[in-house]
Amino acid sequence: MKLRSYSVAGVMLFAALAAFFLFPYNLAFLTRIFIMIILVLSLDLVLGYAGIATLGQAAMYGAGAYAAGLFAIHVWADPFAGLVVGAVAGAALAAVSGVVLMRTTGLTLIMLTIAVAQIGAEIANRMREITGGADGLRGIRPSKILGIWDFDFIGVTGYWYACAVAAFVFGLLSVIGRSPFGLSLRGVHESPERMEAIGVSVFQRRLIAYVMGGGIAGIAGALSAQITQLVSLETFSFTLSAEALIMLILGGTGRLYGAALGTVVFMTVHHLAAANDPFNWLFVIGGLVLTVVFALPSGLVALPTSLKRLSKGDRHARS
């Protein structure tokens, strides 16, 4: 188990290194993949581990982005301080909304998570003097990382910075996932009644998971504010929440490398299809998602298992 997880981490780091040298012209795009991976990982903690059905993860992403952007403009332009501010903002919004949201389940919960993101967008739209409204928050100029590396034009610094943050979040989540707390989350996911019966406060566990997920989504938002140097209302958009969910389902929920894999596959296919046919690429994306959902309900991470079963002649190739 331990050996396997180390090798998975090794493979992913090697892939990041290889991508840097193989695609030196696409660093901006690769950096966006890292940011999305962080957002999808946060969703994996909330949805995949704790089973909290949400379509509003963008609320915390947007809060983190605006907080980090405003902090960089008005207080201090240090990138790491910005990440901390983003994480705190995301966690704070998750805590405030979570107190109400975590008491609900199912459709009610989904609707409320969407509503929180919509409210966030509307507040950012209304407070034009502070947030720039629909024009976006501009003027974010992060200073050098650790006082050494400047954010350069090709995006080399941005790439390694985002990669390091993504690796940190990944490591953190794998520790959390294996801790007693992580295991209790899985328990809450699978049978809240039984967890309640053995004396676990389900509400409290769900709230903590939601706040943690919110903090991580806030980090992703802060990172995007620093890399793009602009924050728009779209950081709160439903599309972003939904796309993150699609990436997670594509890769496979409840497994961290599934989240990473799903994001990489979705964004790469999106990028290639959109570059080759800027007019009709949505068909390709739609086809990909449909195929995976029908053929591999547990996501792309289940592909090897399914193939193995298929080769053995098992009729139920689905895992």
Added chain:
Amino acid sequence: MKEFRMMTALAAVCTLGVTSAAADDIKVGVIAPFSGPFAQYGTQYQQAIEAYQALHGTTVGEHEISFIYKDVGGVNPDQSRALAQELLIRDRVDYLAGFTFTPNALAVGPVITQSETPTVIFNAATSAINKESPFYLRTSYTLPQVSIPAAQWAFEQGIRTVVTTVSDYGPGIDAEVSFKTAFEEQGGQVLDSIRMPLATTDFTPILQRVKDDAPDAVFTFLPGGPPTFSYTKTYNENGLRDAGIAFLGTAETEEVNLQGLGDMAIGLNTVYHYSPAHESEANRAFLTALTDLHPDAVANWASVGAYDGVHLIYEMVKATGSDGPAAIEAVSSLKWESPRGPLEMDPETRTVIQNVYIREVARDANSGLLQNVEKGVIATVGDLGWTQ
């Protein structure tokens, strides 16, 4: 090998703008929405670019000009910036163009300043964009540029009281504020300023409120598409037209959706900078080239923004090839005859100075189609929002 590729990439960037100046191929990267609900913009740009190239060829001097299209989807500054970086680093484009939404245009500001790449905005209409980088040029318009003349014209027509109804987002608020300020300066009175939810298509309560206020005119700003359709319908059905409350808008009777509005659009007044019904040689040439290539194409402000934008790029290439700062300098006060009328670049705001026309929707006797008939030029102005 890998290191070598990386080195070449770095070298390419370090010498960007120096090496490419000697190249014979000039590439222009167009960042615009080509998919999703805003795909119409990308299509309008592309058709206009092709029409320009059909009329003026694909070469300028020894330079061959080609366009690379990139889909940004919708409002997506992250994507916009990443695409700009990719275009500059991998495709090594010499010019950037397109940009429908303000955040997408703003996001590339730091990038184009660093790479010194002239960037022609075909649409994004927030005045402040051009302050973010000296390499922005704009061939569309800004909202104050049309709303302020609208206010002045309305006052001259004897309209003394107005209610403004705008969609509640950045451009709508810009339109409301500049109209209101200008109209009150003239001595008119704005009875009420209503901000409407962006996504609503039910305007009955809003227009009922306008009717109760009984102003001389209602000024409105709406994004194109379904809201415009139901707004005009409600304007007629709720009897505002019969009550003598004049309609005053900007892009609401935009050509792509105009035929869909039908008879209820007839007689609506708008203040704007381009109508395909403009009587001029340049406009006829543009429309002929456009419909020869794309029989179904309809020209609107987005098409003419792109058409004039390409003209600006051609002039920059003619003057300097691909030397960014020199190219901006070369066209900083360029004058030319556009399909919309005479145009001139303003060296300070880098937005075009243009005629603003008062138009009225009428049915063309020959084709039977609705069109925005220009009744006169009411102002020749640059970006009036620059100093606000």
